[in-house]
Amino acid sequence: MKSFKQHIKEDIIEMIIGNKSYKISTTNNISEGMMFKESLDNDSGMLFVFEEEDYHGMWMKNTKIPLDCIWINESKQIVDVQTLLPFDLNTRYPTKKAKYVIELNAGEFDGSIGDYITEKPAKLSATFPYKGAKWDDFRGLENPTEKEMRALMKKSSYKELRFVVNSKGKMWAWDTEDALHDGVIFAMTGEKYDSDYAKGMITFFNPDDLDDYMAVPDGGLHIILHNSILAAAKFVFKNKTMKALAKRINAKGKDRVWWADT
Numbered sequence: 001m002k003s004f005k006q007h008i009k010e011d012i013i014e015m016i017i018g019n020k021s022y023k024i025s026t027t028n029n030i031s032e033g034m035m036f037k038e039s040l041d042n043d044s045g046m047l048f049v050f051e052e053e054d055y056h057g058m059w060m061k062n063t064k065i066p067l068d069c070i071w072i073n074e075s076k077q078i079v080d081v082q083t084l085l086p087f088d089l090n091t092r093y094p095t096k097k098a099k100y101v102i103e104l105n106a107g108e109f110d111g112s113i114g115d116y117i118t119e120k121p122a123k124l125s126a127t128f129p130y131k132g133a134k135w136d137d138f139r140g141l142e143n144p145t146e147k148e149m150r151a152l153m154k155k156s157s158y159k160e161l162r163f164v165v166n167s168k169g170k171m172w173a174w175d176t177e178d179a180l181h182d183g184v185i186f187a188m189t190g191e192k193y194d195s196d197y198a199k200g201m202i203t204f205f206n207p208d209d210l211d212d213y214m215a216v217p218d219g220g221l222h223i224i225l226h227n228s229i230l231a232a233a234k235f236v237f238k239n240k241t242m243k244a245l246a247k248r249i250n251a252k253g254k255d256r257v258w259w260a261d262t
Helices: 146-155 182-187 230-236 240-246
Strands: 012-017 019-026 044-056 065-070 078-084 100-104 160-166 171-175 197-205 219-227 257-261
Touching: 012 100, 146 160, 146 171, 146 197, 146 219, 146 240, 160 230, 197 230, 219 230, 219 240, 230 240, 240 257
Parallel strands: 019 044, 219 257
Antiparallel strands: 012 019, 044 100, 065 078, 065 100, 160 171, 160 197, 197 219
């Protein structure tokens, strides 16, 4: 799982927080943050990255605009949310340890404590429009946990993800609407589908009706591996999350994973 800190060199990270998408700017100057800013766009915010999880306090010295302060743990799960008022010098602490803090305009946050923050997936063709791109250049959910995949699926219009796994077992997942095309991957990386990587899709299915999987907003996971060669399965099973999911093929109820090769 790629940490937000690994994207700190980027000026803007597009994130999904609650039910909205935000353009989040990064800062290396934690002590200054939002100080002296006159305004903040409603679809914008700022990310603070700390070295380790702790009860990191925030205050509003020289800060002119009210803010929603969102504390996030290392797993990118929201652990606390508080509204901070302009020029308040009282330090506010989260109820649980956090590694990240995001500040939005006061009243903008419409999610809940316990939600997971996800980066908004970007189409490869739009993000890396050059020949010679490497696997490490891909954007999306990188080596996602099951919780991260479920969180993005629930926010997806089709409740569906597309994924690729390279020969070393490294996985990327995207909302189906932002899925990669084989031609794009080949043109940029030279990697060939059915020999250099595996791909597939993940949807939800109703544990009480195995034919009901396109409409349910949550449920068991339905994984479809598209590759037709044995090497593809070997790639997928090198990935920790996918290997763990495959072990639940014979589980019962919501824990069951419905797995198919096509």
